[in-house]
Amino acid sequence: MWPDEFAARYRAAGYWTGETFGAWLRRLAAENGDRPAADGLTYRELDERADRLAAGLGELGLARGDRVVVHLPNGAAFLEAVFALFRLGALPVFALPAHRSSEIAHLRSASGAAAYLTSRALETPWDGLVVRAEEPPYAPPRDLDGPEPGDVAFLQLSGGSTGLPKLIPRTHDDYLYSVRAGAGICGLGPSTVYLCALPVAHNFPLSSPGVLGVLHAGGRVVMAPDPSPETAFALIERERVTMTALVPPLAQLWLDAAARTRRDLSSLRLLQVGGARLAPDVARRVPSVLGCRLQQVFGMAEGLVNYTRLDDPDDIVLTTQGRPASPDDEVLVVDDDDRPLPDGETGHLLTRGPYTIRRYHGDADPAAFTADGFYRTGDLVRRLPTGHLVVEGRAKDVINRGGEKVSPEEVEGHLLAHPGVLDAAVVPAPDPYLGERAHAFVVPRNGPLTGAELRRFLRERGVAAYKIPDRVECVAAFPVTGVGKTSKRELRATLGARLRGGE
Ligand code: J2J
Numbered sequence: 222m223w224p225d226e227f228a229a230r231y232r233a234a235g236y237w238t239g240e241t242f243g244a245w246l247r248r249l250a251a252e253n254g255d256r257p258a259a260d261g262l263t264y265r266e267l268d269e270r271a272d273r274l275a276a277g278l279g280e281l282g283l284a285r286g287d288r289v290v291v292h293l294p295n296g297a298a299f300l301e302a303v304f305a306l307f308r309l310g311a312l313p314v315f316a317l318p319a320h321r322s323s324e325i326a327h328l329r330s331a332s333g334a335a336a337y338l339t340s341r342a343l344e345t346p347w348d349g350l351v352v353r354a355e356e357p358p359y360a361p362p363r364d365l366d367g368p369e370p371g372d373v374a375f376l377q378l379s380g381g382s383t384g385l386p387k388l389i390p391r392t393h394d395d396y397l398y399s400v401r402a403g404a405g406i407c408g409l410g411p412s413t414v415y416l417c418a419l420p421v422a423h424n425f426p427l428s429s430p431g432v433l434g435v436l437h438a439g440g441r442v443v444m445a446p447d448p449s450p451e452t453a454f455a456l457i458e459r460e461r462v463t464m465t466a467l468v469p470p471l472a473q474l475w476l477d478a479a480a481r482t483r484r485d486l487s488s489l490r491l492l493q494v495g496g497a498r499l500a501p502d503v504a505r506r507v508p509s510v511l512g513c514r515l516q517q518v519f520g521m522a523e524g525l526v527n528y529t530r531l532d533d534p535d536d537i538v539l540t541t542q543g544r545p546a547s548p549d550d551e552v553l554v555v556d557d558d559d560r561p562l563p564d565g566e567t568g569h570l571l572t573r574g575p576y577t578i579r580r581y582h583g584d585a586d587p588a589a590f591t592a593d594g595f596y597r598t599g600d601l602v603r604r605l606p607t608g609h610l611v612v613e614g615r616a617k618d619v620i621n622r623g624g625e626k627v628s629p630e631e632v633e634g635h636l637l638a639h640p641g642v643l644d645a646a647v648v649p650a651p652d653p654y655l656g657e658r659a660h661a662f663v664v665p666r667n668g669p670l671t672g673a674e675l676r677r678f679l680r681e682r683g684v685a686a687y688k689i690p691d692r693v694e695c696v697a698a699f700p701v702t703g704v705g706k707t708s709k710r711e712l713r714a715t716l717g718a719r720l721r722g723g724e
Contacts, residue, residue, distance in 0.1 A: 222392065222579050224594070228371075231575040234549060236402075237394035239370045242307035245397060246271060249436055256411070259432070259442035260297040267300060270357075274305035275365060277358035281336075281350060285310030285366060288332040288376065290325060292316040292339040295421050295444040298354040300432070302338050303375070307393075310368035313375040314388065315422040318343055319625075322683030323635070324386075331388050332376055332582065345683065370394045376582055377424055377522040380626030382589050382599055383617045385634075388582035389522050396428060399526060399576040402546040403430030404437050406528050407464070407491065407516070413440030414488070416456055416465040418448035424522040425495055426466050450478035458484045466493040466518070468624030470655050473503050476510045489513040491531075495520060495542075496624030497656050498612060504539045517542050519612055523596050524577025525550055527610055541609035542602075550574035553595060554604050567613045570602045571595040618709070620647070623655035625687045629709075632679075632688055636661060639678050641670050646699055646707050647690060650716045661690035662699065662712055670695055 223231070231237045240248075249258075250268035258264045283289065289306055291313040293299045303313045314332045316325060322345040328334065329347075336350035344353070352358060368374070373390040380386075407430050409415075415435040419426040421444065427433060432442050443460045445453050448471050456462060467475065472494045479486060492507055495518030507515040519542035520526035527543035545552060553571040554562050562568040573579065573595045580590060589597050599617025602610045620627040629647035636645035644664040649657040663670065672693030679689045700711040 222390070227575075227594075231394075231398075231549070234575075236398045236547065236549065236575040237370070238397065239394065240397060241368055241370050241372075241393045242304065242374055242397070243271075243367055245393075246304050246307075246436075249439070253439050256439065257441045258436060259300055260444045262297045262300075264436075264439075267297070267304065269362075270301045270359070271304035271308055272362035273359040274301055274357055275308035276363050277360035278305055278311070278336075278352065279309055279363075279365065280360050281352070281358060283309060283311050283336060283350075285368060287311040287336070288314050288334040289336045289338050290314045290316055290328050290332070290334045291422065292318070292320065292325060292337065292343050292345075293354055293422075294318050294340060294343065295417055295446060296354075297444065298340070298357070299421050299444075301357070302354065306338075307374060308365055308367060310366065310372065312373060313338075315375065315377050317378070317420050317422055317685070319420070319685045319687055320345075321685050322346055324683075324685055326683075327386065328378070328388075331386075331585075368393065379522055379581070381521045381523060381617070381619065382586060382597075383619060384586060384628065384630050386628060386631065387585045389578055390580075390582050391576075391578070395524075395576040396433075399524070399546065400428050400430055400433040400437055402576075403428065403526065403528070404434035406430070406530060406546060407434065407493075408531055409434055409438035409440055409464075411439040412463070413438055414443060414460055414463045415440060416443045416445055416453060416460070416462040418445045418453050418465050418467060418471070425493075425518065425520060429466070429493070429495070429518055429520050429526050429528075431466065450475050450482070454478070454482050454484040454486060457486050457489060461488040463488055464491040464493070465489070466495070468496040469494055469499045469503060470497075470623035472499065472507070473654065476503065476506050479510050486511060491516055493518050497621045499542075501539055515539070519543055519610060521598060523598070525552075525572045525574065525596070525598070529609070533609075537607070537609055540611065541605065542612050544608040544610065545572075545574070547574055547576070550577070551595070552604070552610070554602060559591065564604045564606050567601055567603045569616060570598045570600045570610070572598060620649045620657055620659050622658055622687060627659055627688050629659070632659065632661065632684070632690065635679050635682055635684055636663060636675060638682070639670075639675060641666050641668070642675070644699060644707070646709055646712055648709050648712045648716065650692065650713075651720050652691075658691040659688070660716055661693045663693060663695050664698060665695055
C-alpha cells in the first residue's frame with residue numbers, strides 16, 4: 222500500500238511497531254491479566270476466548286486471507302470475534318447493526334466473503350457458512366500461522382466517498398498506530414472507563430481512540446446496547462464512566478436529557494463529538510450541562526483523524542474540528558485544480574500519512590487518490606495558522622445524516638428498481654436536528670406514486686432504515702444543467718429556499 226521509502230520512514234519514526242492485533246492482545250493480557258477489559262470479561266478471558274474461537278473458526282474451514290462479514294451488536298462477543306479472526310489472519314468486514322440484507326449482500330460481493338458472523342437479532346439471509354454469536358464454535362486453542370504486521374487486518378466500510386460504499390483495507394501496523402496516537406492525545410490510562418454508545422464497528426468508537434485505545438491503555442470498556450440517554454445515563458452512573466463518543470444529534474439529545482436527569486453523571490470527564498458538523502451552540506452547552514470537557518473529532522475510516530487537544534483554548538475546541546493526530550499526517554488544502562491554498566482559505570482537503578490508505582480494496586475508485594498518493598477526502602476545509610481544521614462543507618455526493626453516511630447514488634439505484642420510477646435524485650435537505658436528511662425527488666413513469674409506497678418498497682428490498690429517504694416527492698421532470706445532467710444543485714436550492722420560506 223505505501224511506497225518503500227514511506228514505509229521505512231514510518232517504521233523509523235516508531236509509528237509502525239511490527240506488532241499484529243493478535244500479538245497485541247496477548248501482550249495486553251500478560252500485562253493486565255485479571256483486570257476488567259470489556260463487559261465483564263477480563264483481559265485474560267478475552268485473550269483466551271479469542272484463541273478458542275480462532276481454533277474453532279479454523280476447524281470450520283476459515284483460514285488466513287479469508288474475508289468474514291461481521292454483523293454484531295455492541296458487546297464483548299464483537300471483540301472476541303474480531304480478535305479470533307485477527308489471530309487466524311482472516312479479515313473481518315465490518316457491517317453496522319443498522320444494515321439489512323441489501324448492505325450485507327453488497328459487503329459480501331465487494332469483499333468475496335467466505336462466511337457471515339452474526340447474531341440472531343441481526344441475521345439476514347446468507348447462502349453459505351453462518352456463525353452465530355449465541356453459539357460460538359469454541360475449540361481447544363492451537364498454534365496458528367497468523368498474519369504479518371503489514372498485512373491487511375480488516376475491511377472497513379467507507380462512509381466518505383462518492384458512489385457505492387467501498388471497502389477500506391487497514392493494516393495491523395497502521396491501525397494500531399492510529400489507536401496509540403489517539404490514546405495519547407486523549408490521555409487514556411488504566412482508570413479510563415469508556416462507554417461505547419455508538420456502534421462499535423464504526424471507525425470512531427473503535428479506534429479514535431475508542432474501544433481499542435482504551436484496551437491499549439489498560440482501561441475498561443462498557444458496551445451500551447443503544448445510545449439513548451436512558452440507557453447510557455444508567456450505565457454512566459453504575460460503571461462510573463469517564464469518557465464516551467457521540468455524533469452531534471446524540472450529543473444534543475443527551476444535553477436535553479441531562480438537564481432533567483436524576484442520574485449521577487459526575488464521573489464523566491471527556492465527551493468526544495464527531496462524524497458530522499457540531500453546531501457551536503451545542504458545543505458550548507457540553508461543559509456547563511454535562512460538567513465535562515468537549516473534544517471535537519473529525520475523522521474518516523480511510524485514515525486521517527483530527528482531534529482538538531485537551532489543552533486547546535476553549536474557542537479552538539468550540540469552533541474547530543481539531544488537528545491531525547500524527548506529526549507525519551500530511552494535509553493539503555487545494556483549489557479545484559489541486560493548487561495549494563494559503564491558510565484561511567477554504568478548499569479541498571487532501572491527505573496522506575502513516576495510517577491513511579492509498580487505495581481502496583480491489584482498487585475501486587482510483588480517482589479518489591492523487592498520483593502521489595494523497596486521499597481526496599471530498600471535504601471542504603479551512604486551516605488555521607495553528608494547524609486546526611474547520612470543516613466548511615463537502616464536494617462529494619454524500620449525505621451526512623447526523624453522522625450516518627448515505628450514498629445518494631446507492632439510494633437512487635434502489636428507487637430506480639421500482640417499476641413505476643422513471644428517474645430519481647436524492648439530495649440532502651437541511652435539518653435542525655440531524656444537520657441533513659435525505660430528500661428523494663422522483664419522476665413517475667406512469668401515474669402517481671406515493672412516498673409511503675416507495676419507502677415500503679425500499680424497506681422490503683432490505684435497505685437500512687437510515688438510508689430510506691425522509692421525504693419522497695414526485696415531480697414531472699428534473700431541472701437539468703447545461704450539459705443535460707440532472708441538476709442536484711438546483712434541487713438542493715429548491716429545498717433550501719423552501720426552508721427559508723418556512724414551508
Ligand atoms: C464534520 N464532518 C465530519 C466532523 C467526520 C472519528 C470521527 C469520525 C469518523 C467518521 C471517523 C466530522 N465534522 N467532526 O472515522 O475515526 C465527515 C467528513 C468525513 C466523513 C468520514 C473517526 N467527522 N466528518 O465520521 O468514515 O465528511 O468517519 O470525510 O464515517 O465524515 O466519515 P466516516
